[in-house]
Amino acid sequence: MQRTSIERVAAATPAPVARRLTGLSDRVIAWIFVAPTIFLLLAVNIFPLIWTIRLSFTNMRVNRPNEPVEFVGLRNYQRILTDPDIWQTMQATAHFLFWTLALQIVIGFALAWLINRKFRGNDLWTTIIVLPMMLSPAVVGNFWTFLYQPQIGLFNYAVGFLTGADPSSFSMIADVRLAPWAIIIVDTWMWTPFVMLICLAGLRSIPASIYEAAECDRASKWRQFWTITIPMVLPFLMLAVLFRGIENFKMFDLVVQLTGGGPGNTTELTSINLKREAFEKWRTGYSSAYAIILFVTVFGLASIYVKALNKVKSR
Amino acid sequence: MTRQLILSAAAAALVSGAGAVHADDLTLCWAAWDPANALVELSKDFEAQSGHKMSFEFVPWTSFADRMLNELNSGGQLCDLMIGDSQWIGGAAENGQYKKLNDFFAAEGISMDDFIPATVAGYSEWPKGTPNYWALPAFGDVVGWTYRKDWFARPELQAEFKTKYGHDLAPPKTLDELKQIAEFFQNREIDGKTVYGAAIYTERGSEGITMGVTNILYNYGFEYQNPAKPYDLQGFVNSPDAAKGLQFYKSLYDCCVPPGSSDWYMSEDIDAYKSGQVALQMNFAFIWPGVNADPNVGGDKSGYFPNPAGPKGHFAQLGGQGISVVSNTNSPDAALQYIKWFAQPEVQKKWWEMGGYSALKSVVEDPGFATSQPYAQTFLDSMAIVKDFWAEPAYASLLLAMQQRVHNYVVAGNGTSQEALDGLVADWTEIFEDEGKF
Incomplete structure (x- = not known):
C-alpha cells in the first residue's frame, strides 16, 4: 500500500520527538511553530510601540536620569x-x-x-x-x-x-x-x-x-x-x-x-x-x-x- | 570545602596583588582635530611614567557632541577621560556624568588659581561662579581671525585701499574695518585667481553659525540674560543693538564670503584659507599652529588678530575644553593620575610647544611666551576678552534653537534680525519654562 507524504514524514520522526508530540492537537503544534515569530514581533515591534505611546504622555528626558518623570497628558x-x-x-x-x-x-x-x-x-x-x-x-x-x-x-x-x-x-x-x-x-x-x-x-x-x-x-x-x-x-x-x-x-x-x-x-x-x-x-x-x-x-x-x-x- | 578553597584563593590573590603596580587601559575621548594628535604624542610620556596604556576615541567636530553626549547619557563605559565641550559642564555635573574634582584637587595641591580665570569659569565650574570643579582646563581656545599678510603687504593694494577707505590696509581694530577689508578683497583677482573676502561660520547642523555670530552680537551689546535677574531674556537677547549685530553678520555673509559657503564651519574655513580663496578667516585659535606650518600660506604669509571691537564692546567667543573623569569609568584612580600628570607645569609647557593651548598661567605668563609663536600674543589678547554660550543642562536645546533662528535669517534670508532674535527669546523662554527656571 502506498503511503501519503504526511505518513512518510510521521514515520521518519524520531521516536522521542514523536512521543513528546503525541496527544498535541494540530492547533497546539501550529502555535509552537508560530510562537517564536509572534514573540519576536511583540518584542521588537509591538512592545516599543506601546512603550512609545506611554512615553508620549510624559515629560521624560532620557539624559536626565535623576529627574522624576511626570505625566503631562496631551500637552x-x-x-x-x-x-x-x-x-x-x-x-x-x-x-x-x-x-x-x-x-x-x-x-x-x-x-x-x-x-x-x-x-x-x-x-x-x-x-x-x-x-x-x-x-x-x-x-x-x-x-x-x-x-x-x-x-x-x-x-x-x-x-x-x-x-x-x-x-x-x-x-x-x-x-x-x-x-x-x-x-x-x-x-x-x-x-x-x-x-x-x-x-x-x-x-x-x-x-x-x-x-x-x-x-x-x-x-x-x-x-x-x-x-x-x-x-x-x-x-x-x-x-x-x-x-x-x-x-x-x-x-x-x-x-x-x-x-x-x-x-x-x-x-x-x-x-x-x-x-x-x-x-x-x-x-x-x-x-x-x-x-x-x-x-x-x-x-x-x-x-x-x-x-x-x-x-x-x-x- | 569548595567554598573554603575559593576564599583562600581569593585571599592569596589579594595579598599577592597588594603593593604591585596595577596597569590600567585608559580611553580618552575628544574631538578629531590637530590638538588631539598632539595629545596622543604627549600622552606617551604618561604611559612611560605610569605604566598605564592610553587609547583614544576621537570623533569629528560636527558629530562630536552627538556621539559623546549619547555615550554619557546612555551610561556607556567607552571613555574614562573626557575632554568635553565647555557647554556640557552643567548637564554632565547635574546628571552625575562627571566626577567632582574638588577633593582630588585639594589632595594633590592643584589650584584653580594657577589657571587662566576665563578657562576655569568656562571649562570647570558648575554652577558658574562657584568653586565646584568638574574638569581641569585642558585646552584654551577662542575665536580669532587669520589674514593674508602677504596680500596686505602689496603696495598696489595698500594704495588702492587707502584711497578708497582713507586708512591703511592693516589688521582691523573694529568690525566696520573688518567688513571694509572683506569687501575690498571680494571677487578681486590676485595672481590670476578670483579671491573672496572672508570665510565665516555658517554651519547649521551642530554649533557653527552660533559660534560665529556671537562674536559680533557680543560686540553690539547682546546679553544672554539680565545681569541683575537670571533668565530674564526680554530686551537683552533681542535688544535693538543685538539686532543690529545680527544684521551686520548677515551683511558680511551677503557681501563677502565665497560662493556656496552656506554650511561652513572649522574645516571648511581652513580649506578655503589654505587654498588661497579668502583674505580673512574666522576660526578658533587651535588652527593657528597648522596655518603657521602650512607650505602655501604659513610663515610670513599669514598674520593673526583678535576678534575686532564693535560699537558696544570688545569680546570673543570662548572655545576650548576641560578634561574630566567620567563617572562610569572602571579605572578612576588611573584617570585621576592622568589629570595629575597633565596638570604639571612642565607637561603643560610641553603641551604648548606641541601645539596644544595650555591654560596654565605659569606657561602663558612666561616672559618668552608672547614671542614663542607668531600667534601667541593674539591668543593672549583674545583669551582676555572671552564670553561663552550657555552651559546649562539644557544647553543643547538652547543651542539648536539659536542655530535655527540665526541660520534662518543670515543664510536663508527669512524675516528681519529683530524677528529672529524675538523668536529666539520665545524659544529660550519655553526651554527655561520646561526647565522650571521661572
Whole structure:
C-alpha cells in the first residue's frame, strides 16, 4: 500500500520527538511553530510601540536620569500640533514627497516604455540606468554636494553652459528657492530606476495577444496605450508609489548629507526634525508624541492607499 | 570545602596583588582635530611614567557632541577621560556624568588659581561662579581671525585701499574695518585667481553659525540674560543693538564670503584659507599652529588678530575644553593620575610647544611666551576678552534653537534680525519654562 507524504514524514520522526508530540492537537503544534515569530514581533515591534505611546504622555528626558518623570497628558501632542515650525517641516516633507513621486513615476514609466522595446544594447542600457540605486544614499548625498558646488561643481557648470549664466552666481543648496529642488533632483536621479523596474515588470506582464486583438480591431496606438497599457500597468505604478511614498516620508540620510535641513529650515524634513528633538535636544516624551503622530499619519494614509490598490487590482 | 578553597584563593590573590603596580587601559575621548594628535604624542610620556596604556576615541567636530553626549547619557563605559565641550559642564555635573574634582584637587595641591580665570569659569565650574570643579582646563581656545599678510603687504593694494577707505590696509581694530577689508578683497583677482573676502561660520547642523555670530552680537551689546535677574531674556537677547549685530553678520555673509559657503564651519574655513580663496578667516585659535606650518600660506604669509571691537564692546567667543573623569569609568584612580600628570607645569609647557593651548598661567605668563609663536600674543589678547554660550543642562536645546533662528535669517534670508532674535527669546523662554527656571 502506498503511503501519503504526511505518513512518510510521521514515520521518519524520531521516536522521542514523536512521543513528546503525541496527544498535541494540530492547533497546539501550529502555535509552537508560530510562537517564536509572534514573540519576536511583540518584542521588537509591538512592545516599543506601546512603550512609545506611554512615553508620549510624559515629560521624560532620557539624559536626565535623576529627574522624576511626570505625566503631562496631551500637552506634548498639543504643542506639536500648534507649533508652526513643525508644520513647516510637514510642508517641506509634503513638497518633497509630491514632486519626487510625480517625477519618478513619469520618468520611470517613460524609461520603462523605452527599455521595453527591442533594440541593440537594451541590457547594457538597463544596467547603466539602474546604477544610481545601487549606491549608498550617504555616498550619493556627498558627491552631489560636490556636483552642486558653485565654483567647481559639474551641475552648475552644465547649467551655466546651457543657459549662459555664471556658474558661481547660484548655489543649489544655499538658496532657499533652489534647495528644495536640489534634494528632489537627487532623489529622482537615484530612485527613478526603481520605479522603472517595477513599470517594466508591469509592461512585460501584458500578454501580446491583447495588443494583437486591438490591432485586429484597428485600435490606434494612442488608444491601445490608454485602454490597455495604462490600466494593466496601473497596479504596478500604484505599488511603486506606495514603496517610494513610504521611503520618502522617512527620508533622512540623503538630505542630511546634502543640505543638513538648511538653509534655515527649508529642507528640514520631519524625520530630520524628529531626530533633532529625540537625540540632540533629548526631549524623549515630546519626540515620542511626535513619532506617534507621524506613525498614525503614515499608517492611515497607507491603509487608505492599500484599499484603493486592492480595488484597482480586482477590476 | 569548595567554598573554603575559593576564599583562600581569593585571599592569596589579594595579598599577592597588594603593593604591585596595577596597569590600567585608559580611553580618552575628544574631538578629531590637530590638538588631539598632539595629545596622543604627549600622552606617551604618561604611559612611560605610569605604566598605564592610553587609547583614544576621537570623533569629528560636527558629530562630536552627538556621539559623546549619547555615550554619557546612555551610561556607556567607552571613555574614562573626557575632554568635553565647555557647554556640557552643567548637564554632565547635574546628571552625575562627571566626577567632582574638588577633593582630588585639594589632595594633590592643584589650584584653580594657577589657571587662566576665563578657562576655569568656562571649562570647570558648575554652577558658574562657584568653586565646584568638574574638569581641569585642558585646552584654551577662542575665536580669532587669520589674514593674508602677504596680500596686505602689496603696495598696489595698500594704495588702492587707502584711497578708497582713507586708512591703511592693516589688521582691523573694529568690525566696520573688518567688513571694509572683506569687501575690498571680494571677487578681486590676485595672481590670476578670483579671491573672496572672508570665510565665516555658517554651519547649521551642530554649533557653527552660533559660534560665529556671537562674536559680533557680543560686540553690539547682546546679553544672554539680565545681569541683575537670571533668565530674564526680554530686551537683552533681542535688544535693538543685538539686532543690529545680527544684521551686520548677515551683511558680511551677503557681501563677502565665497560662493556656496552656506554650511561652513572649522574645516571648511581652513580649506578655503589654505587654498588661497579668502583674505580673512574666522576660526578658533587651535588652527593657528597648522596655518603657521602650512607650505602655501604659513610663515610670513599669514598674520593673526583678535576678534575686532564693535560699537558696544570688545569680546570673543570662548572655545576650548576641560578634561574630566567620567563617572562610569572602571579605572578612576588611573584617570585621576592622568589629570595629575597633565596638570604639571612642565607637561603643560610641553603641551604648548606641541601645539596644544595650555591654560596654565605659569606657561602663558612666561616672559618668552608672547614671542614663542607668531600667534601667541593674539591668543593672549583674545583669551582676555572671552564670553561663552550657555552651559546649562539644557544647553543643547538652547543651542539648536539659536542655530535655527540665526541660520534662518543670515543664510536663508527669512524675516528681519529683530524677528529672529524675538523668536529666539520665545524659544529660550519655553526651554527655561520646561526647565522650571521661572
